[in-house]
Amino acid sequence: MCLAIPARVVALLDDENCTVDLGGVKKTVSLALVEDVVVGDYVIVHVGYALSRLDPEEAARTLALFAEAGIDPGSTPEAA
Amino acid sequence: MNGLGGLHLRAQWDGRAVSAVSVENSRPMAASVLAGRSVDEAVSLVPVMFSLCGRAQGLAARAACAAARGDDLSKLDAQEAERAVAVETAQEHLWRLLIDWPALFDMPERRSRFASFHKRLRGIAERPESAFDVGGELLDLVVLDLFGGFFRSAREPVTLSEFVECARASGDVGEVLAALLDMGASVPESADMALVRPRPAADWVACLGGLPSPAYCRAPTLAGVPCENGVLARQADSRMVSSLIAHRHRIAARLFARVVDLVDCASRLRRPLADDVLPLVDAMAMQDGIGLASVESARGTLLHVVSVDGDTVVDYAIVAPTEWNFCPGGPFEREASGWTAPDRETALRRLRALTLSLDPCVEYSLELVDAVDDGGGYA
Numbered sequence: 460m461c462l463a464i465p466a467r468v469v470a471l472l473d474d475e476n477c478t479v480d481l482g483g484v485k486k487t488v489s490l491a492l493v494e495d496v497v498v499g500d501y502v503i504v505h506v507g508y509a510l511s512r513l514d515p516e517e518a519a520r521t522l523a524l525f526a527e528a529g530i531d532p533g534s535t536p537e538a539a
Numbered sequence: 540m541n542g543l544g545g546l547h548l549r550a551q552w553d554g555r556a557v558s559a560v561s562v563e564n565s566r567p568m569a570a571s572v573l574a575g576r577s578v579d580e581a582v583s584l585v586p587v588m589f590s591l592c593g594r595a596q597g598l599a600a601r602a603a604c605a606a607a608r609g610d611d612l613s614k615l616d617a618q619e620a621e622r623a624v625a626v627e628t629a630q631e632h633l634w635r636l637l638i639d640w641p642a643l644f645d646m647p648e649r650r651s652r653f654a655s656f657h658k659r660l661r662g663i664a665e666r667p668e669s670a671f672d673v674g675g676e677l678l679d680l681v682v683l684d685l686f687g688g689f690f691r692s693a694r695e696p697v698t699l700s701e702f703v704e705c706a707r708a709s710g711d712v713g714e715v716l717a718a719l720l721d722m723g724a725s726v727p728e729s730a731d732m733a734l735v736r737p738r739p740a741a742d743w744v745a746c747l748g749g750l751p752s753p754a755y756c757r758a759p760t761l762a763g764v765p766c767e768n769g770v771l772a773r774q775a776d777s778r779m780v781s782s783l784i785a786h787r788h789r790i791a792a793r794l795f796a797r798v799v800d801l802v803d804c805a806s807r808l809r810r811p812l813a814d815d816v817l818p819l820v821d822a823m824a825m826q827d828g829i830g831l832a833s834v835e836s837a838r839g840t841l842l843h844v845v846s847v848d849g850d851t852v853v854d855y856a857i858v859a860p861t862e863w864n865f866c867p868g869g870p871f872e873r874e875a876s877g878w879t880a881p882d883r884e885t886a887l888r889r890l891r892a893l894t895l896s897l898d899p900c901v902e903y904s905l906e907l908v909d910a911v912d913d914g915g916g917y918a
Contacts, residue, residue: 461589461590461591461900461901461902462567462569462588462589462590463587463588463589463590463593464590489650491650491651491654491657492654492657492658494658503590504590505590505591506902510590511593513587517587520584520587521587521588524572524584524588527572528567528569528571528572530567
């Protein structure tokens with residue numbers, strides 16, 4: 460029941476990795492489990508892997524939901 | 540811990556044994572954000588709210604809401620639901636078996652193998668006809684690779700030494716299993732624990748009696764008794780799992796049960812909804828306007844209970860496996876202390892193995908602190 464905070468892909472790296480921005484914090488994650496990710500996409504991240512890709516509308520809706528619940532993406536463990 | 544909360548696990552090392560343990564669970568009860576929304580909105584939000592077991596969560600929401608509204612549950616696509624949960628569970632089990640367990644014992648992680656299976660499994664959603672073949676590949680992985688030694692033996696191991704011998708002759712998971720057994724019995728004599736066995740939704744309706752309170756969701760019990768929820772509870776009838784439990788090697792039993800559960804997923808992908816097994820998704824109306832769904836998810840039995848008024852969600856409760864396993868008096872607390880270890884490093888590794896075997900669905904931190912006496916040494 461880990462909450463799915465969308466992280467925005469800001470750079471594609473070598474070896475199926477990318478840099479994501481999660482509430483202002485940058486982190487390198489693996490893209491080995493998802494396909495066709497481009498810069499600007501949102502992904503759900505768990506312990507170093509992008510698990511799934513979201514379209515921007517879906518990501519915005521999820522972020523709004525968590526904001527309403529008072530959850531701050533910038534302080535997620537993935538961002539630590 | 541962080542903005543999302545999580546588990547903080549703290550154990551005390553006295554130089555010879557882990558003498559005390561505490562669990563702080565600070566994750567938010569996310570289901571509360573669903574109250575006041577339309578039923579359709581809630582059903583569409585749930586699968587995107589959770590990064591892990593999103594499909595199981597989504598199916599539980601859909602089935603519980605349908606039951607609450609008095610919809611015809613037979614109209615839900617049971618075969619598709621069964622396949623979706625089996626896919627998700629297999630992906631989670633492979634993560635543990637190919638990445639997390641080898642890493643804990645300093646063995647190579649099999650990332651490319653994991654990624655390859657993960658993608659094959661995900662593709663089943665678009666090509667359901669591939670489920671039979673992918674299920675077969677999973678069976679091959681277990682029989683020929685992860686646990687080959689057990690299936691090459693003339694007979695199943697009976698004694699613990701036979702078990703270790705068999706495990707050593709197996710693949711990566713067998714080696715991890717042997718290492719766990721070498722660490723010694725993992726459960727204190729007094730740590731027997733009741734199990735949340737798979738059961739129809741009707742049984743849960745009878746057990747809960749109504750919408751569970753936030754306090755129950757945080758620390759669920761059966762008739763007031765803390766229980767273990769997860770693969771061990773689900774596969775406790777397996778002869779080798781029960782043998783490991785009897786030998787008080789409960790961490791190893793959970794690892795073995797995860798492999799058995801992976802085989803079960805493969806079987807369900809090949810022949811979903813077989814007559815002689817319970818379906819992975821079940822639902823039932825509790826009373827007018829209240830519906831319950833139970834889903835056998837990767838981490839154990841997941842319950843959603845929803846109260847609706849027309850098309851509006853009035854109240855929503857989720858009872859997740861992690862709360863069973865990390866609540867006061869639950870399996871983590873019972874097994875994390877009361878045993879000795881030759882050194883601090885071994886104690887910490889066993890605590891990590893215990894946590895991994897219970898597979899919490901949230902981020903966690905694990906801290907082993909030294910108990911000191913007044914003189915500054917170990918108590």
